[in-house]
Amino acid sequence: MRLGIIGCGNMGGGMASQLVKNGFDLTCFDPSPQNSGKMAALGATTTTSVGALAKICDVILLSLPKAAVVEAVMAEMLPDIQAGTVILDTSTSEPATSQAMSAKGAEHGFAFVDGPVSGGPAAANAGTMTMLLGGDADAIETLRPVLDILTAKTVTVGGSGAGHAAKIANNMLCAANLVLVGEAIRLGQAAGVSPENLLEGINAGSGRSGVSEVNFPKWVLSDAFDSGFTMGLMRKDVGLALALAQSTDVDLSGFAKIADIWLNASTDISDSDDFNAIVKHNPKDV
Numbered sequence: 090m091r092l093g094i095i096g097c098g099n100m101g102g103g104m105a106s107q108l109v110k111n112g113f114d115l116t117c118f119d120p121s122p123q124n125s126g127k128m129a130a131l132g133a134t135t136t137t138s139v140g141a142l143a144k145i146c147d148v149i150l151l152s153l154p155k156a157a158v159v160e161a162v163m164a165e166m167l168p169d170i171q172a173g174t175v176i177l178d179t180s181t182s183e184p185a186t187s188q189a190m191s192a193k194g195a196e197h198g199f200a201f202v203d204g205p206v207s208g209g210p211a212a213a214n215a216g217t218m219t220m221l222l223g224g225d226a227d228a229i230e231t232l233r234p235v236l237d238i239l240t241a242k243t244v245t246v247g248g249s250g251a252g253h254a255a256k257i258a259n260n261m262l263c264a265a266n267l268v269l270v271g272e273a274i275r276l277g278q279a280a281g282v283s284p285e286n287l288l289e290g291i292n293a294g295s296g297r298s299g300v301s302e303v304n305f306p307k308w309v310l311s312d313a314f315d316s317g318f319t320m321g322l323m324r325k326d327v328g329l330a331l332a333l334a335q336s337t338d339v340d341l342s343g344f345a346k347i348a349d350i351w352l353n354a355s356t357d358i359s360d361s362d363d364f365n366a367i368v369k370h371n372p373k374d375v
């Protein structure tokens with residue numbers, strides 16, 4: 090297998106490190122000289138264009154900021170994609186983009202699988218990510234040796250675009266839980282319960298979530314705020330949930346207030362901050 094990664098930031102760089110550690114012959118492309126340099130230091134081959142990478146790889150992973158970048162990269166490398174190539178898009182992208190790329194693949198003889206991930210850079214580095222897969226079953230089987238190294242768990246949720254739809258729904262819940270657990274802790278404190286004791290109580294009860302069990306102890310109460318996932322990326326995902334609801338005519342009025350907090354009200358928190366910083370937003374302080 091000749092393996093390539095396009096986009097070697099927090100997530101793609103972590104995946105690259107895990108793949109090189111496990112003996113994969115890896116080729117990387119990233120327009121940032123700093124990130125490209127880090128890949129060379131790992132022992133990966135680097136290229137100066139996505140086309141040069143596509144010419145020599147038969148499995149290509151994408152880890153890009155958003156759907157528009159996925160589409161631009163795909164358009165640029167299309168003439169160089171070899172017949173039989175399997176492309177796995179691990180970016181948090183959009184179902185319609187994956188479906189369009191998969192249709193292009195059917196025309197040009199390559200497969201395009203959506204496989205967005207959870208777990209953050211630490212899990213990317215350790216090979217313990219969770220991946221939600223959408224696409225052709227044979228193409229997913231071709232990817233299996235790579236998936237075994239990169240993930241602790243994969244869930245195939247359906248055909249092309251299904252992975253992204255499921256990831257958008259997951260991140261919608263994560264965004265909502267961060268705001269709500271933050272409010273619950275503020276409420277408990279006002280009533281005289283310490284955040285640590287309140288969290289222990291919630292995590293023993295039915296209100297617990299990934300956010301109360303992982304994010305709060307690891308990144309919020311510790312004051313670390315260093316998860317490697319930014320406010321800007323979560324704001325993108327909140328926008329993706331609203332856009333998907335609009336295109337599918339689904340009412341998300343419960344989520345709408347929380348989306349407004351992420352997208353409009355929290356002007357006190359910048360896009361480059363850690364996404365857990367949303368819990369610091371208190372409308373009473375603004």
Ligand code: NAD
Nearest residue numbers: 096097098099100121152153154180181206209210317318
């Ligand atoms: P990042 O900004 O650290 O990395 C993105 C990389 O893409 C950068 O290195 C950038 O130089 C590169 N890039 C930008 N334009 C490019 C182009 N035209 N061609 C090739 N490379 C290009 O972002 P990240 O945190 O690694 O996230 C990547 C994707 O994974 C996003 O879609 C994000 O939503 C998703 N994601 C991130 C996390 C996390 O915890 N960071 C978790 C799950 C999913």
